[in-house]
Amino acid sequence: MISKATIIRTVVLVGAVAALEVACRTGAIQPALVIAPSAMVKALAETLQSDDFGGHVQQTLSAVAIAMTLAIVGGFAIGFVLHWIPFLRRAFNPFLAAYYAIPHFAFYPLLIVIFGLGPAPLIVLATLFAMVAMIVATMAGLDRVPRVLLKTARIHRLSLMQEIWRIRLPAAAPHILSGLKLAVAYSFIGVIAGEFILSTSGIGHEIAYAYDNFDNPRMYALILFVLGIVTTFNMLVWTWERRLARRRGMAS
Amino acid sequence: MTLSLRSLRSLRDPILVAIGLVTLWQVLHQIAGDSAVTAPAPTLAHLWEMVGQARFLPHLRETGLAFLQALAISCIGGVLVGVVLGGHRLTGEVAEPILVGLYSVPKITLYPVILLLFGLGMPAKVAFGALHGIIPVVLFTMNAVRNVNRTYLRAGRAMRLTPAQTAWHILVPATLPEIFSGLRIGFSLTLLGTMLGELFASQRGLGFLLMTAIDLHDVKTILAIAVLISAFAVLANAALLAIDRRLHRGATPEAEKT
Structure with a gap:
């Protein structure tokens, strides 16, 4: 049901696009600004x-895929x-809390100096950028496993592996998924x-290059x-999350 | 006694982390050598020297001004829009997925559009910083307004509060902790956006100095500026986080555990 x-x-969205179209066609907005x-x-x-487009896309998407996976x-x-070793967690907590306050791109030149030009510094940067969201979400999810579930695990005499696999991870899944969503977005x-x-x-x-050359059609196309x-991609992850959530809702 | 102990302990962790990071830096320097990573001590000395120079100040001012303007737009605009979207359920439902979608999009791709619309220079940087910062503020404010406990409002009506009194005595205290969390995130993202804006097609500011240093392969300056920005970001964030925690503790005592 919609x-x-x-x-x-x-x-609203269709109207906005149509309004932009009309404004551009009638000349209210110059083609040098927005087409x-x-x-x-x-x-x-x-x-x-x-011809060259496929290569650029492949390069970007493979870098994103590697960074995302890592x-x-x-x-x-x-x-x-970190969740299992409280000492480490205490040591890293202030660092994690401040992590996203740091403008990472300030360190990008450094990565280039270390890893050279090419895909490596990009992948490292994107991985570092995305990973902490995943770390924080995983810890938050594992922290919030209801105690009653853990008691149930003990009553059923689950082994540690079973408890992790059957109780802790499924219970933490919603948080872990939202971390995953952020990690996907941040990798991009x-x-x-x-x-x-x-x-x-x-x-x-290519976008920056088209901008520098006043090649507006190509620039807007790439954007x-x-x-x-x-x-x-975000919609796919979102749909998947919704489906999981619905299944959870029906099961409980 | 317990209080001083606690403050000592709360200071201990950041200090340990700072020591760890500087050690890591030194180790990286040993591995990679001077051409990739300069050692901590000379870099910090270089930073100190740079900050003292007269030609450094205009850049710092440029970045600072752009950041402050963008921050003001993010905070004020974000809270206003958030209140409207939170207060009117349907408008909020219409706008939320659009905002969330915009939040997870790489906004740097939109920077050329902003440059075309605002021209090179300060306005574009401000707009780009605000574009980054405003969305989390809107989202947090919207949720805060939506989640105001209806009982409080009913109590207010029972006591015949005027709208102004309702706003001041009920809405502000009920939403402030959540809104402040949004402002904290908005702060970080505005800084990120402003810096990103300066890295591309800019003639002044810290970002411009960074780019110049890259072209000259001046690793010491790159590191010095990166450290300066990070230190500012981390310290400001720590201060905001401390206020944030206090606000949340006042609002919901059980929130302390999470």
Whole structure:
């Protein structure tokens, strides 16, 4: 069933795009500033067919995929370890709390100096950027496992592995999933922002390059492409999360 | 006695972390060498020297001004929009997924658009910083307003409070802790956005100095500026976090455990 809010939201979004289209077509907005949405789509279709485009997309997406995997797996493992060893956790807690206050991109030049130009510093940057969200979410999830569930585990004489696998992880899943969602978004942000500022290839660089050359159609096409991909990806994770949540709701 | 012990303990952890980080830095320096990572002591000396120079101040002022303006827009605008969206349920439901979607999008891709709209210079930086910071403030404020306990409002009505009194005695205290959490995150993101804005197509500011240092392969300056920004961010965040915790403790005693 479609809710009223969804309908209104769709109307608002479609209306905004239409208004932009009209404003651009009538010349109220100069094409040097923003081009019409229809022109963006047309430019996107052309860009998708150009030869060098596939290479840039592949490079960006593979960097994002590697960073995402490292951040999710590593973040989960680190969060798990920190949860079990209170001493380590106490030591790292102030660091974790302040982590997202640091503008990471200030350290990006340093990573380039260490890892050289190429995909490596980007991947490291995006991984570092995304991993801490996963660590924090994993710890938060494991902290909030209801005690009554752990008592149930003891009554059933579950082994430690069974308790972790059957009780702790499923109970912590909602928090871990929201961490995963952040890790996905942050991997994209890390890679594309890095490419944008300091790189010689990748989608982010292509956008910056098109901007520098006043190539507005290509620039807007690429922006549209990135926003489309990221939004699609986020929606997929979101749908998956909703499905899990619904199953949980029905089971309990 | 217990109080001083506690404050001592709360200081101990950050100090340990700071020592750990400096050690890590030194180790990195030993491994990677001077061309990649300069040692902590000379870098900090370089930072000190740089801050003392007259030509450094205009850059610092530029970044500071851009950041403060962006922060003001994020905080004031974010709270206002958040109150509206939180107060009117349907508007909030319509806007929330759009805002969440915008939040998780790499906003750097929109920076060229902002540059085209605002031109090169200060306004673009401010707009970009505010774009980063305003969304979390809106989302937190909206949730805070939505979750105001209805019983309080009913109690207020029973006591025949005027709208102004309701706002001051019920809404503000009930929403403040949550809104402040949003402001804290908004602070960090505004700083991130302003810095990002300066790294690209900028002629002044700390970000510009960073980019110049990269072009010159001046590792010492890169590190010095990175440390300066990080130190500012971490200290400000720690102060805000302390206020945040106190506010939350006052609002919900059981929140202390989580």
